[in-house]
Amino acid sequence: MILPLHEQLKARVRAVLAERYEIADPDLAIPIENPPNRTLGDLGTPVAFDLARRLRKAPRAIAQEIATALGPIPGVIKVAAAPNGYLNVFLDRPAFLLARLGVAGTLPPAPLRTGKTIVEHTAINPNKAAHIGHLRNSALGDTLVRALRFRGTPVEVQNYIDDTGVQVADVVVGFREFENIDLAGARHLAATTRFDYYCWDLYARVTEWYDGDTERLKVRAATLHDIEHGVEPTASLAAFIADTVVRAHLKTMARLNIDYQLLTWEGDILRLKFWARAFDVLKQTGAVFLQTEGRLAGCWVMKIDDQTVTDADPAAGPAVDEAEDREKVIVRSNGTVTYVGKDMAYQFWKSGLLGHDFHYRRFATHTNGDTLWATTSDASLAVAEHPAFGAAAATYNVIDVRQAYLQKLLKQALSAIGHQAEADRLTHFSYEMVALSHATARELGFAPPPDSDEAKRPFVEVSGRKGLGVKADDLIDRVIAKALVEVNRRQGDLPDLERRRIAEDIGIAAVRYFLIKYSRTKVIAFDIDEALSFEGESGPYLQYAVVRANNIFQKLHDRLGLDEAAMLAPLPAAPPDCINGDEGDHELWALVLEAARLDEVVEQVVRTLEFAVLAKYGFGLAQMFNAFYHRAQILNEERDDVRRWRAAAVAYFRRQLTRMLDLMGVAVPPRM
RNA sequence: GCGCCUGUAGCUCAGUUGGAUAGAGCACUGGUUUCCUAAACCGGGGGUCACAGGUUCAAUUCCUGUCAGGCGCACCA
Structure with a gap:
């Protein structure tokens, strides 16, 4: 944790500028940066560059003056002006590490944040299995939720279910026109097959059927009308399909440690007349x-x-x-509302401006025992005691970039009804879509004809309508199977169940890291071989680093009967040469300082919504540890103080990288 | 036509609020295992940061233009 230190430093520099140069410009930024190496310093600021013109002085001279005027700062051992004008700060290394490990000293309390934030993500049409494109949405959304909670923001996670849209209607059409299946038949099917996979294929057939004769679109229109107006038996069949597929989606997402607090159903927005x-x-x-x-x-x-x-x-x-x-x-001129209108009503509710609420029912129970709630318009199903939903201080809508135009309209609607503040606190978290690499499309049997426009494009577009895409569960299965092969080879002595669980942890890490590591503005050309790679920059690489760190402490315990606390307890009285790098080696300290940057990175990530930064940070930290691991032994080190300082650095590293992995919903397996 | 996004090593991508020597993975190549796990580590080659101007003490980063690619702009959702 390093941000409180940044703040302290900024405040001190600001005070010096006011005292010495009478500069009290509140807009003047004091950027705190990370010098490229530890010889230069631990923190640095180019503030003198900004002041050079104003003060008509060389940056170095200004930096020098500030350095001498700063006076003692708690936790700081030295402030120096670099020849090029940077003002560099050297930290009290032992104190820094021991405070963060809770061995000695104290840390400033984390800032308290209030104001509930709603994050809406996933929102998959409940008419077919989830695919990798959906996974990008959910992985980004869930990481946002975890990042917000990490910094103390109260979050409410919602998943919007479009149960009354055309896509569900299309599957209903398929059931009736092709399969002659009614509600009872659908129930039977759901009990005996992968229902979401079945719908995936059926949906593709229905779109093909429409293409054959546009007159058939009238069947869709009629079906949609019946669903919206609750006309039986269509309405019940549609409701069953949506409910069943939503449960399949939830199961898929739960495999990746993604969950929700509330499912908001579009049908309820309709029936409760939110739109009116x-x-x-x-x-x-x-x-x-x-x-x-x-x-x-x-x-x-x-x-x-x-x-x-x-x-x-x-x-x-x-x-x-x-x-x-x-x-x-x-x-529309026929009196029906477009989906933009329905979305506005939903957004007004989220922002606490509707003056109307849903009823709520229990939908499912999470593995941790928490209730997953769902909206309902049926008062007889309503549970009186439920958490307060909606009416948030801020909203994030996680939706791909193609919806940017409509999200802009939503924002505009808020400001048009006189709520500019709410509009400002509505964020469209947009990201690019997932396409398929040509190799992977070919593997799926979707090779575009050579010389076609499709073949010339850099990637192949996923299409639920055509049934072209990698299903989420298929991907997860394959990645876990691949991981299991590796686990079997390395951990053959473990029981089957244990190996299986490890493979699942590894598979989840591989998938989630893959979905996070690209900038959100970049189209991912999904390639199955790339996703199955566990070497280099991958989720398992990060896990492996923590597993190794944990192993060191396991061995210390097994061989010497020492736990972490016993290892660290004597450090306040130990000579600090090792962490201070008195032999010219700053690798240990560099690892500690980098590990401390997690809060800084999370702040940046929440500010920019760029989760690739979090992924790269975790990877870079794991890389530093792996290098350190190879160069600096602990169990075989004979100098007691050196051994303990190294253990302390590793203890802090594993704590921080474990937290970082948790932000991605990734657990650390006991062995790999 | 208008709007948004992208262009950095052979490939896939990082590069923070403009700041110190443009990095990583993969691929290629040479090495490291009686050693806390080799899913690892160390070394090597590989760059017109699309192009042209501009702003700045400082530009891969900001501005303008050009080129190339992607997406969006319905009484669909």
Whole structure:
């Protein structure tokens, strides 16, 4: 944990600037950076560069003046001006490490955060099995949830279920038109097959069927109407399909240690007339109005804020090129609501602006005993005692980049009804999609014809409609199977069940690391061989580093009867030469300092929503440890103080990397 | 047409709020195992940071333009 130290340092530098140069500019940033190596310092700031012009002095001279004026700072042993003008800070290494291990000294308390944050992620159409594209959403969403909780933010995790949309309707059509299966038949099927896989294939067949004759789309429209209006037997069949597939999704996600607190069902938003409520507000404020002329006559529309209009140079006159006003239809001329409208109602509820609430029912129980709640519109199913849902101070919607336009409309709706603050606290966590590498598409039997446009593209697009994609469970199964082969080879003496569990931990790490390690703005061209690789930059590499660290303590215990506490207890009185690098070797300290940066990295990750940074940090930390591990022995080290300082560094490292892995939902297996 | 994103080593990607010597994995190649686990470690080769301007003490990073690729812009969801 290093952020409190950053804050302390910034405050001191700020105070010196005020005293000595009468600079009290609250906007002046004091960036705290990490010098490239430990000889230069442990923390550094280029603040003198900014001041050079202002003070008409060389950066180095300024840095020197600040350094002498700073005075003693707790935890800091030396402040030095580098020849190039950087101001570098050297920390009290033994004190730093011992405080963080809880052996001596104290740490400042973590900042208290209030204000519930809602994170909505996953939101898979409940009409077929989940695929890798969905996994990217869930892995990012779940990591965001864990990162927010890590820094003390209260979080409510929601999974939105579109149970009344076309996609579910399509599968209902398939059941009836192709299979002649009714509710009882569907129940039987669900009890005897992989229902979500069955729907996957059926859905692809239905889209093909529509393509054969567009007249058939009328069947879809009629089915959708029946679902929305609760017309039997269609409504019950649709509800059963959605419920069954959602449970399959939850099971898939649970394999990756991803869970939720509330499932919000679109059908409930409809039946509880959330839209009517939201519509009132939108009409009252004029955000949505009835268009009386043009091609959208008879529709209720919302004006779309266009950057090009607002940013236009006023001197250039009115934006003549903006020939048509851009308007988004919210209520169609036939009186039905578009899904944007439904989404607005949901968002108003999330932001605490609807003045209406769902009923709630228990949907399932997590392995830890917690209840997974679901919304309901049926008062007879409602449970009186339930947590308070919705009405959050901030919202994150985890949805891929293709929805950016609609998420912008959502934000705009909030500000249009006079809630700019809520709009500002709504974040579209957008990320690029997952496609398939050509090699993997070929392996799945989807080779585009040579010389076609498809073949020339850098990747092959996943398509649920075509049934083209890697199913999440298939991927997880394959990765675990691969891990099991490796575990069997290395840990043959362990019982079957134990080996299986280790392989699962490893498989989860491989999949989750893979989904996190790319920048969110980058399309992942998913390649199965790459995902199955456990060498180099991979989840298992990180786990392996912690397993080795844990092994050292296991061996210390087995051979010498020493546990971690006993190993570390004498350190406050031990000579600190080893950690201070008096022999010119700063590797041990470098490992400690890097391990301490977890909170800094989490802050950065929450600020930028760039989880690749977290992944790279974990990998880099594991790399540092592995190098250290090879160079600095502990069990075979004879100098007592050296051995204990090394053990302390390893103890802190394993603690921090274990926490980092937990942020990805990854556990550390006992052996690998 | 308009908007958003991307372009860095053979391939896949990092590069923080503009800051110290542009990095990693894979692939290629040479080495390390009587040693706390070789899913590891150490070394080597490999760069017009797409291109052209601009701002700055400092640009892979910010701005403008060009080129190339991806995505989005429905009374679908």
